[in-house]
Amino acid sequence: MNIVVCVKQVPDTATERKLRSDDKTLDREAADGVVNELDEYAVEEALKLKEAHGGEVTVLTMGPGKATETIRKVLAMGADKAVHLSDDALHGSDALSTSYAMAQALKKIGFDLVVLGSESTDARTGVLAAMLAERLGVPQLTLANKVEVNGSAIAVQRLTDYGYDKVEASLPAVVSVVEKINEPRYPSFKGIMAAKKKPVETLGVADAEISADQVGLANAWSEVVDFAVAPPRAAGTVVKDEGDGGAKIAEFLASKKFV
Amino acid sequence: MTVDRLLPTPEAADLIELTREIADRELASRVDEHERAETYPEGLFTLLGDAGLLGLPYPEELGGGGQPYEVYLQVIEELAARWAAVAVACSVHTLACFPVAEYGTARQRERWLPDMLAGRLVGGYSLSEPQAGSDAGALRCKAEKVEGGYRISGNKAWITHGGIADFYALFARTAEGGRGISCFLAPGAADGLTFGRPEEKMGLHAVPTTTAHWEGAFLEDDRLLGAEGQGLQIAFSALDSGRLGIAACATGLAQAALDEAVAYAKERETFGKKIIDHQGLGFLLADMAAGVDVARATYLDAARRRDAGLPYSRQASVAKLVATDAAMKVTTDAVQVFGGYGYTREFRVERYMREAKIMQIFEGTNQIQRLVISRHLAR
Ligand SMILES: Cc1cc2nc3c(=O)[nH]c(=O)nc-3n(C[C@H](O)[C@H](O)[C@H](O)COP(=O)(O)OP(=O)(O)OC[C@H]3O[C@@H](n4cnc5c(N)ncnc54)[C@H](O)[C@@H]3O)c2cc1C
Numbered sequence: 311m312n313i314v315v316c317v318k319q320v321p322d323t324a325t326e327r328k329l330r331s332d333d334k335t336l337d338r339e340a341a342d343g344v345v346n347e348l349d350e351y352a353v354e355e356a357l358k359l360k361e362a363h364g365g366e367v368t369v370l371t372m373g374p375g376k377a378t379e380t381i382r383k384v385l386a387m388g389a390d391k392a393v394h395l396s397d398d399a400l401h402g403s404d405a406l407s408t409s410y411a412m413a414q415a416l417k418k419i420g421f422d423l424v425v426l427g428s429e430s431t432d433a434r435t436g437v438l439a440a441m442l443a444e445r446l447g448v449p450q451l452t453l454a455n456k457v458e459v460n461g462s463a464i465a466v467q468r469l470t471d472y473g474y475d476k477v478e479a480s481l482p483a484v485v486s487v488v489e490k491i492n493e494p495r496y497p498s499f500k501g502i503m504a505a506k507k508k509p510v511e512t513l514g515v516a517d518a519e520i521s522a523d524q525v526g527l528a529n530a531w532s533e534v535v536d537f538a539v540a541p542p543r544a545a546g547t548v549v550k551d552e553g554d555g556g557a558k559i560a561e562f563l564a565s566k567k568f569v
Numbered sequence: 570m571t572v573d574r575l576l577p578t579p580e581a582a583d584l585i586e587l588t589r590e591i592a593d594r595e596l597a598s599r600v601d602e603h604e605r606a607e608t609y610p611e612g613l614f615t616l617l618g619d620a621g622l623l624g625l626p627y628p629e630e631l632g633g634g635g636q637p638y639e640v641y642l643q644v645i646e647e648l649a650a651r652w653a654a655v656a657v658a659c660s661v662h663t664l665a666c667f668p669v670a671e672y673g674t675a676r677q678r679e680r681w682l683p684d685m686l687a688g689r690l691v692g693g694y695s696l697s698e699p700q701a702g703s704d705a706g707a708l709r710c711k712a713e714k715v716e717g718g719y720r721i722s723g724n725k726a727w728i729t730h731g732g733i734a735d736f737y738a739l740f741a742r743t744a745e746g747g748r749g750i751s752c753f754l755a756p757g758a759a760d761g762l763t764f765g766r767p768e769e770k771m772g773l774h775a776v777p778t779t780t781a782h783w784e785g786a787f788l789e790d791d792r793l794l795g796a797e798g799q800g801l802q803i804a805f806s807a808l809d810s811g812r813l814g815i816a817a818c819a820t821g822l823a824q825a826a827l828d829e830a831v832a833y834a835k836e837r838e839t840f841g842k843k844i845i846d847h848q849g850l851g852f853l854l855a856d857m858a859a860g861v862d863v864a865r866a867t868y869l870d871a872a873r874r875r876d877a878g879l880p881y882s883r884q885a886s887v888a889k890l891v892a893t894d895a896a897m898k899v900t901t902d903a904v905q906v907f908g909g910y911g912y913t914r915e916f917r918v919e920r921y922m923r924e925a926k927i928m929q930i931f932e933g934t935n936q937i938q939r940l941v942i943s944r945h946l947a948r
Contacts (some may be wrong), residue, residue, distance in 0.1 A: 499634055
């Protein structure tokens, strides 16, 4: 099975994250880049599927040059090769144009299954899997809690508020997975060494047949008009239980329109 | 604080980064709970083995990491800064692999080492006996030659990872006298082998230390490592390397104590200023930092000699002596920095001080290190 796992480099959630004052995009130089944590579950699932069914796992990353660190890490976990979609023209792309660019790259790579995390911890739109499936004309199986492949059939448990839905489709398809699905492995020291020798192909917009007038900040459908630092969190309300604690909490929640 | 290390290769830097990630996520997060409840961290050594951290200083052809001691020891130090008991057990595992790696036949190495170095088999080191600690040559456990192998009978003591390890480097007597001791690769489970209840220790609570009782258990001939009678030589050459592991553990422990003490001293205020700004306390912290740096420099010097193929036995003893004494002093002073709070189990420095004490005792007490050093001087 030819599996492509999409991985994004994001600023470390443990460090302070900033937007650039000039073009209001994320300041990717200011923070340490790490593998989007939610993508680690996608990588783990892709590796497990490969271990069970054979085939190959290709990492696809769209991002600046610095994103190669992230690619190396995923290769160290066990992916076989990588495609790095990287071009100045892509800077500032919104979800819609990102999905277009990545779909073009995926068409070029070829795939039986595309696996993604549920969202990125920086942009948090959570729409890429659906958009990719639409653009590629293949079924989307999002928010999977469990993935089973049987020949050319794929079945997932799709996590919902009330439990899960069973969703079935046939390959090729796009799947996004949730955190509950597995426990991502650590890279091993040998894996890190081996990763240095694995092939990484870099694609620019021309290589992936991406029209430059459909990507980048200038062509984004969404626009960041303004931004401000989040106000410091107000002190919490402490409810002392004097026999009426439950009632007081209910009152508080009602006042905030939670109940 | 992250230690700014001088590393010989980019791959060593990658290795340290991997170690830190695993140590932060898997060790630092679980240590308090297990040390308090005295419970073994199930699955942790498998995870360390899968990451390739349990065979680092052995050749790649045999499944090891092919790393010099200079690098391997800094990995141990990083682990020890999060969890001393785990780092000690890793060091002992490396020690337990030593007799097979250095004295085993090609056949023995191929049969055992890949699983040992991948951490699929975790090892212990069984030299000490109740009456034979410093005086290892006084050991009595017997290995009697029989058809096809040996029958082992006697009592061993103080085995780190006892009862849990999958194999033991076992030292037993095949004849009388100093040249009558032999080394065996014993399985962790055998008919006629039982382990005592874990000792109630001052520290290192998460990894048990036990006695072992051999009642005629059979070990096949292939489990003899090196020649009959070569055991004590194997034991001591293994310990030269093992001592470096303990020096690295002590350094990591001291580093952790220093880090906690400095962080606290920057927060805590008395007489209207941070306690680190009282010169009397700032100098105490300075001495602690100097102690940690000396410990690291000393073990690294010995390690680099080993890596260069130079004699290093004396330097290994100096490193063990210096680093473990530094750890004792630094951890004790860390408790001092915390004042009354340092004397409570609320803060890790209390545990560090208890953990430091054993470093001065095992793998040759610091008196025995002085004995080794002075004998070198007397040559
Ligand atoms: C937690 C823990 C884990 C251990 N793990 C292992 C293990 O995995 N494998 C293993 O084989 N052993 C292990 N040991 C045993 C350890 O190595 C011994 O306890 C140590 O070597 C000291 O031996 P002893 O306890 O018999 O003390 P003794 O040898 O009785 O020494 C008592 C005191 O006399 C001093 N002394 C002895 N001889 C001399 C001398 N010639 N000159 C000056 N002073 C001297 C010693 O320094 C010490 O202060 C462990 C011990 C502990 C507590």
